[in-house]
Amino acid sequence: MKEQLRALVGAALVRAVADGALVSGVLPDIVIETPANPDHGDFATTVALGMARAEKKAPRQIAEIIIAHLPEGELVSSVEIAGPGFINFRVRNEAWRKVLPDIVRAGASYGRSDGGRGRKVQVEFVSANPTGPLHIGHGRGAAIGDTICRLLSVTGWDVTREFYYNDAGAQIANLALSVQARCLGIEAEDPRWPADGYQGDYIRDVGRAYLAKETVHADGQDVTGTGDPDDLEAIRRFAVASLRREQDQDLAAFDVRFDVYSLESDLYIDGRVDAAVKRLTEKGHTYEKDGALWLKTTDFGDDKDRVMRKADGGYTYFVPDVAYHLAKWERGFTRVINEQGADHHSTITRVRAGLQALDAGIPQGWPEYVLHQMVTVMRGGEEVKISKRAGSYVTLRDLIDEVGRDATRYFFVMRKPDSQLVFDIDLAKEQSNDNPVYYVQYAHARICSILENAREKGAVMPAPDAAPLHRLETAEEMALLKYLAVFPETVEGSAREFEPHRITGYLQELAGLFHGFYNRNRVLTEDGELTAARLFLLQGVAITLKNALAMLGISAPERM
RNA sequence: GCGCCUGUAGCUCAGCUGGAUAGAGCAACGGACUUCUAAUCCGUAGGUCGCACGUUCGAAUCGUGCCAGGCGCGCCA
Known part of the structure; x- marks a missing residue:
């Protein structure tokens, strides 16, 4: 238009x-x-x-x-x-009315467009370390990342969803030591407890399962605990597999799926980390100082140079990150989007600097980043404090179990990623008009109910070519038509700016217009032509509501 | 001290990249169920858009400087 x-x-x-x-x-x-x-x-x-x-x-x-x-x-x-x-x-009203047959004909594909023209894009999100269950921050990342994938997909992109496991660093060694300590019956108060050890109950559970020689299935492999508390490597493998399985189950419960899982450890095994370091050195962007190898990231906009190889010989965390992103580039992804928590934003400069220093023809702004701000959890009007080390925090699984998948997803994407999010558990659980998820889903269920009644009464849904569109003329009907017409551009904007909250905003507005229409216009009337016109309109509204909800990974119930 | 994000109604937040009288939901107050789902709707009230300059026909939006909050600023990840 x-x-x-x-x-x-x-x-x-x-x-x-x-x-x-x-x-x-x-x-x-x-x-x-x-x-x-x-x-x-x-x-x-x-x-x-x-x-x-x-x-x-x-x-x-x-x-x-x-x-x-x-x-x-x-x-x-x-x-x-x-x-x-x-x-x-x-x-002219006639021009607005014409959108309706188009919507009904398009059906599930209304709102789709082809700006991506089938080009490849990779979206990396969640990428939690396998050192604990997914917490509420990962949940926000999962919901935003997954929605961005869906939005890119419906706007014509060929999306690959990827999860990167940091399974090679000090944190993993720490995980293994923590589980070992539990296996040996060492408590957190004990002086023998490892420094910075993970204290959560889940560590105890993993230790118990390891000693019981249980088998866990993760990443297509079975790992069985040997029960030997002195075998740190066996403990490490078992612990990582246990937590990966745990995370996989959480993500499955959230209906978030990935196409590719990449392991940091593989980058070492493949020699990609060493190769990247070698190349950076050859390109003349490194120097030795204080027994360490440094990268001159200040040549690429950083405020200080960064250590790549520590005095003890190990690499700092961003080195495998650079190697990983080079691999992404070599896999043919000219467009890559990383969804992360804003607390890791300092990695952006470092990774991009490393990639520029490789001189591999990678554009300066590659990869793109979407950062989400912190989540605070409210329950009973009070903030729920999070302490990962002490293991007291709200897990994603707890949240899904308590408030349901649909409401959890909706709340996580309801604000723009740049804004801090207050997750009010009580509100998300409420089955009332205070809760925006139910408001929107109720609109869909209400329409389905009317369509069902219409069928029982023998009212016929007109074909797109034969709908008496001229009978749609009330203010509420015209407002709905105009707002339905704007859906595709809303989706495009939402995908372009990586702002899923535009979809929740659209949904709330559309649902509001429908409820307003419902209260002032009767659909099933004695006037067969008017009834047909309104049924046709509601069909268009239901299609649009359902498509928008699908972009958020949220169900559109037919009955509530 | 430096970098990133945020500051809009009592609360939670939109504001379509510079447009007309700044919007929604909740909370408050007043109404609407013998009618297709009241998990709904209608109305009232609520504002120096953190502050100050600047850019121009025009600023919540752009620039600069302050103020406040959050997150970073490791040879941790």
Whole structure:
């Protein structure tokens, strides 16, 4: 709709220049916007305001010229000049009604578009270390990352979902020591307890299972505990497998799936880490100091250089990260998006600096990042404190079990990633109109219920070509039609900016318009034609609600 | 001290990348169920958009400087 108007205004400008009414020869970008105030029409443009200077004319005068040169058409019903020089358009109701058959014909694919044109994109998200269960922060990352994948997919991208396991660093050694300590019956208060050991109950559980020689299945492999508390390597393998299985189950319960799991340990085994270091050194971006090998990240915008290889010979964490991202690039992903917690934002500069220093033809802004801010959990009006080391924190699993998958996902994506999120457990659990998830799902269920009643009464859903669209004319009906029409561009914007919350906002607005319609317009009436028209409209609303919910990985119940 | 994020109604947050009188939900107050699901709807009230300059026809939005909060600033990951 906006595109059609843009073309119309563009044609008017060209014609005005052709007959000499406009002289500057400067053709501005034509921005068509939707006024906040419906009294200002369906669409508005400010081109006349922008051209005032170059044309040396009053904006309102330019607006007159543009209007005088607008081509005739069936789209626009009225045009007027307002305020300092806005041009306001009103679109014919017939034009709005035409979106409805399109929606019904498109069905599950309404809202899809093809901006991605089948190009490959890889999205890495969650990437939790296998040292504990997934917590609420990972949950936000999982919900945002998964939704971004879905949004990219419906806008035409070929998406690969990837999870990276840091299974090779000091944290894993720490995990193994912690489990070993539990196996040996050492308590956290004991002086023999490992420094910075993980104290959560889950460590105790893993130790118990290891001693009981249980078998865990993770990543397509079985790992069996040997029961030997002195075999640290066996404990490590068992512990990592246990926690990976745990995380896999949590993610499955959240309906989040990955195409590829990458292991940090594999990067060492494959020699990719050494190769990356060698290449960085050959390119002359490193130097030795204080017994360590440094990367000159300051050449690439960092505020200080960073150690790559420690004096003890081990690599710092960002080195395998660089090797990993080089591998992503070599796998052919010219577009990569990393979804992470904002507490790790300092890695961005380092990883990008390392990639630039490799001189591998990787663009400067690659990879892209989506960072989400912290989550605070409220229960009973009080903040639930999180302490990972002490093991007292709300896990993703607890949350899903308590408030349900749909509500959990909805709440996690309801705010833009840049904003800190307050997760109110009591509110998320509430089955009332306070809870936005139920509000939206209820709208869908309500429509399904009406359609069901219609079938029982023998009312017939018209075919898209035969719907009596002209019977849709009340204010509520027109508002719904106009808002349905805007869904595809909402999806595109949401995908482009990595802002899933635009979809929840759209859903709430659409559900609100529907509920408002419902309370003032009866669908099943004695007037067969009117009934058919309204049934057809509701079908379009239900399709759009369901598609939008699907983009968030949330169900659209037919009964509540 | 430096970097990133945030600051909009009592609370939680939108604000479509510079437009018209700044919006929604909740909370408060007042209404609507013999009608397709009241898990709903309608109305009222609520604001120096953190503060100050600047950019211009026009700023919640862009720039600079302050103020406040969060997160980072390891030879931890």
